[in-house]
Amino acid sequence: MSPDQRAAVGKLVQRHRAARGLSQDAMAARAPMSAVTWGRVEDGKGVHAATYVGVERALGWPLGTIARYVDTGEEPPAPTSGETDVAEQDQDIVESVLDGPYPDAVKVLLVKALRSDGDPVDALLDAAAPDGDKIRAIRALRELRSGGSRASPARSADRARTA
Structure with missing residues (x-):
């Protein structure tokens, strides 16, 4: 993934985390990964490809959502009010x-x-x-x-x- 793609993914992940009203620590615990690693994702820094699987899981996205976003620009749906994944x-x-x-x-x-x-x-x-x-x-x-x-x-x- 290029630096620009990582940055775009980071902004997407940050937006969706914020829409859920959760901290990086809370989302990292769901992944599970360290809060430092979650922060690296949101900051668009390099992480192992497997890290994105944890991010998808924590956000309740189907496997491959991030790859599809990188390839097509298709964003996952925003969480709806009252939605609990x-x-x-x-x-x-x-x-x-x-x-x-x-x-x-x-x-x-x-x-x-x-x-x-x-x-x-x-x-x-x-x-x-x-x-x-x-x-x-x-x-x-x-x-x-x-x-x-x-x-x-x-x-x-x-x-x-x-x-």
């Missing part, structure tokens, strides 16, 4: 997980699963962790995604023993 939902869930009453092992499993490229439930099932922690993490994910109340660690443990 999967990355935003998952970041909200990550924040709820970290603030929630879940055991640390479950928190780690949930955050890793939400930041994986595929289905978080599949990532939980594939994780190298005790089955009890996986079950608690899947239940917590379902509760959080449905907007349900957060279960206390004791209640989650009791339910896992009866499963």
